[in-house]
Amino acid sequence: MLTDYHLVMLPADGEGTVSFENLAGTGGYVVKSFNPGVAASLERFPNYWKSDRAHFDAVEYTAIQDVNARQTALITNSLDAMIECDFKTVQMLERDPNLKVDEVPTGTYVSMPMHQDVAPFDNPDVRLALKYAVDREATVKMVLNGHGSIGNDQPVSPIMPYYDASIEQRSYDPDKAKFHLKKAGLENLKVELSAADVVITSGVDMALLFSETARAAGIEVNVVRESNDSYWSNIWLKKPFCLAGWGQRPTPDIIFTLGYAAGADWNDSHFKDDRFNQLLLEARGELDKAKRAEMYGEMQRILHDKGSVIIPFFRNWIYARRANVQHGGVLTSSWPLDGARGAERWWFEA
The missing domain is CATH 3.10.105.10 (Dipeptide-binding Protein; Domain 3)
Structure with a gap:
């Protein structure tokens, strides 16, 4: 159960419920800004308790609902990674030497x-x-x-x-x-x-x-x-x-x-x-x-x-990344981008 991406720890409000206004958590990044449904900006927390995780200095999440727009942004290097490729055109991404496509069988x-x-x-x-x-x-x-x-x-x-x-x-x-x-x-x-x-x-x-x-x-x-x-x-x-x-x-x-x-x-x-x-x-x-x-x-x-x-x-989950974005090779099947933990587990190639 602890592997489920829904299971996160959030600060209490003192009354026995979650304080959603307080964005402090237990992860490897500090939330600098958050616009629901639009974007989120994170910076690495230097004292993260997992010494082998959270390798990026900063992470930017951008919501792009249109799959063609997402793929174009990845191809033009506006994104480092994207969720959910188009099933019908993913072969085009696979042929691009600057990109890597990951495919994982799932229970989704x-x-x-x-x-x-x-x-x-x-x-x-x-x-x-x-x-x-x-x-x-x-x-x-x-x-x-x-x-x-x-x-x-x-x-x-x-x-x-x-x-x-x-x-x-x-x-x-x-x-x-x-x-x-x-x-x-x-x-x-x-x-x-x-x-x-x-x-x-x-x-x-x-x-x-x-x-x-x-x-x-x-x-x-x-x-x-x-x-x-x-x-x-x-x-x-x-x-x-x-x-x-x-x-x-x-x-x-x-x-x-x-x-x-x-x-x-x-x-x-x-x-x-x-x-x-x-x-x-x-x-x-x-x-x-x-x-x-x-x-x-x-x-x-x-x-x-x-x-x-x-x-x-x-x-299957099919998502893609720039070729310089690396991971350990074993990807979880629960959600795209390595169970929604790509920001914590992945790194840039040196």
């Missing part, structure tokens, strides 16, 4: 949560029909340009502990989708899917591809292109069917607790299953690793079979 995924308590998603056969209507291989090829692995409608990826490889991989099958629609008492189905490229580059294209593949199963998916600026505040957690993005967590318990436990604030599909919640609590106290693996395997199967989230793929 883009999903399509369906509100389980809202019709028609309250019917488990409707949810299964929509799952079978996704062409996962085509989605990985088109959206990720092959830079990822196929998902199986549960959030534990093959690189994570307790991944259950015995669960049958769900594949694109319009006939099975029609079968489940018929079980739900439907001949066809019409739904709206909210999407935006802020979730992932080509997010809207991903939704449009799903609309095309679902048509063969008698499912009409009307893609609603939402605003990037307000997506996370106005669409996610509010619309009953939308794209969502989840970063990798270090343990199954954390991702299950955050995104799938009944009543959790970020349970974006309103999923609720008594057996799942029972196993979630029991697994935390189980010290036998084999027994805990069985519990987590059953939870993965519950989500695969009965869950209300479609997970077509796990994406």
Whole structure:
């Protein structure tokens, strides 16, 4: 758990909560300025307790939402490193001798949560029909340009502990989708899917591809292109069917607790299953690793079979740096730029 980038220490306000106005922390840099969503300026803290970390004299973070603008800034030496390259054009960066591209398999995924308590998603056969209507291989090829692995409608990826490889991989099958629609008492189905490229580059294209593949199963998916600026505040957690993005967590318990436990604030599909919640609590106290693996395997199967989230793929992190920016070669998979710790772990070539 200590590896998760969310886990940071911040000063207290004397009343038992965090003082967000006080920017002093425990890291290798001192915050000189911070403009949320725009930029941050840091200077090295000379008395940092990790003598082999925080090698840069200063660090400047700049928020550049447009991926093409980010890549141009890196190519022209306006940036030393950047997050999230464009999957479709990253080969151009790889051919540039002045740049280095890093690619790391992850447990980060883009999903399509369906509100389980809202019709028609309250019917488990409707949810299964929509799952079978996704062409996962085509989605990985088109959206990720092959830079990822196929998902199986549960959030534990093959690189994570307790991944259950015995669960049958769900594949694109319009006939099975029609079968489940018929079980739900439907001949066809019409739904709206909210999407935006802020979730992932080509997010809207991903939704449009799903609309095309679902048509063969008698499912009409009307893609609603939402605003990037307000997506996370106005669409996610509010619309009953939308794209969502989840970063990798270090343990199954954390991702299950955050995104799938009944009543959790970020349970974006309103999923609720008594057996799942029972196993979630029991697994935390189980010290036998084999027994805990069985519990987590059953939870993965519950989500695969009965869950209300479609997970077509796990994406790779692909980010880039100038050739003079060096690192130790082993990169964490939790977040871009070495788990968001590139400023601490990396250095300039002498």
